[in-house]
Amino acid sequence: MAEEKDNKKYTTLSIPTPLAEKIKKRIKGTGFNSLSSYVTYVLREVISGMEEEEEEEVFSKEDEKRVKDRLRALGYID
Amino acid sequence: MAKPHGGRLINRHIKKNSLDTNGYKKFEINTNLSEDVLNIANGVFSPLKGFLVRNDLENVINEKRLENDTPWTIPIILDFSKKDINGISEGDTVILTNNEYGLRALLEIEENYTIDKKKLAQEIYSTIETNHPGVANIYSLKDVLIGGKITLIENKNREFDEYNLTPKETRFLFKEKGWREIVAFQTRNPPHIGHEYVQKTALTFVDGLFINPIIGKKKVGDFKDEVILASYDTLMKHYYLKNRAIMSILRTSMKYAGPREAIHHAIMRKNFGCTHFIVGRDHAGVGSYYGPYDAHDIFAEFPDLGIIPIFFRSFSRCTKCGSVVNDKICPHDQKYHINFSGKKIRELLNQGKIPPEDMMRKEVADTILEFEKPFVE
16 A cells, blocks of 8 residues: 655555455455555545544523524524 | 534634724625635534635645545635735735625635646536636636635625524524434425425435525526525425425525535535435536536545435436336336426426426416516526
8 A cells, every 4th residue: 555645645554465455356346446545435434433523512591592582583493 | 413524513703893903904805705704604614714725725626625634625715816915914814895795704814825727627627618607717716815714703684594594503403303314405496396306205214304595696597596485485385394394595606516516515514414415417517517427426435424415316207107206216118207397397487387287386386476577687
């Protein structure tokens, strides 16, 4: 997976050669044009599911009332 | 409900409007840029806090992602002529204004830079032909781009604001309604039977439907904004459950960037809290610049988008089935299929005629015909 590109936008990772060979076989005929693009895809998929939720924005009482009043006035809630 | 794109809903409204803006240089911006400012401030463009700086823009062009790897496909950029910004430096703060919208916003200038317009057009629109409206817009950009955070100071109320909910408000509303999974439907037209079929098919599997018409600049011959909204009000009143569907507008300019714009549209709906997004045939396309399903295929590049696309290829009325069908469920020959032609419906309405009921609900057609001039002239 040695695809160093300029500006350090890419880095090199090491994975076991047999795994790399398996992946190369697996991606033949798919839309993935390289081992790197496949591994990037899989890692993005995995990491997006693991990303910690940032603390949900808590509405202040005042905020909540303002939003509720507007939604009610516009007929979105009863 | 979907998490905001990038993990946090952006709010760039000034905390207390006691700022004395007299000492700042002011720059009048056009209405499209004003919409961008409002969409940044209200979190529609989360995680953007301002206009793109060079590294982010280059990454959007080359990788369809921001520099931090967050999916982002459309450049949100602010252009100025060299003459306009004479004497302005990186690190300065200026005020952006728009008289029509009564808009005032602070802009912290992080960077000013130039860009290869031809490359920008080619990568974003896959063409450099100036007949493409998006390409024409790129070529008309002024010389210098300015990147930096904005903070909205004020803007005035506008027409259709009663339909205009911010992501903060839709998220609150979805929660109030107890909706966990919400499908978004984008539109620029009054609803025909095919649209209703697509919306209701998707709604069957989730908790709520978010109808989200794009409102703004239109071409001659398009339906007027008020006609689109009134026709949807009528459809929803007669044919939708009140606790399962809501409508709110989105003010943003169409870029006609086809597949890239489909991703952008999905991201905006994710920020409103939607978990699913309906993508039809030739979504956000223009002319024959994109393949009919390019806007479907591009989603395969984004396993980390955080909103699920629901693809519809085609739908029509099958006279054999006696119902609306799509290409996955109907075995009958094309000769039994009647397509929902927006053009045909428009022609009939333009002549003051009610389209057949298997094309458009009578109540919807009646509503449209109540307008003396339903089309943009």
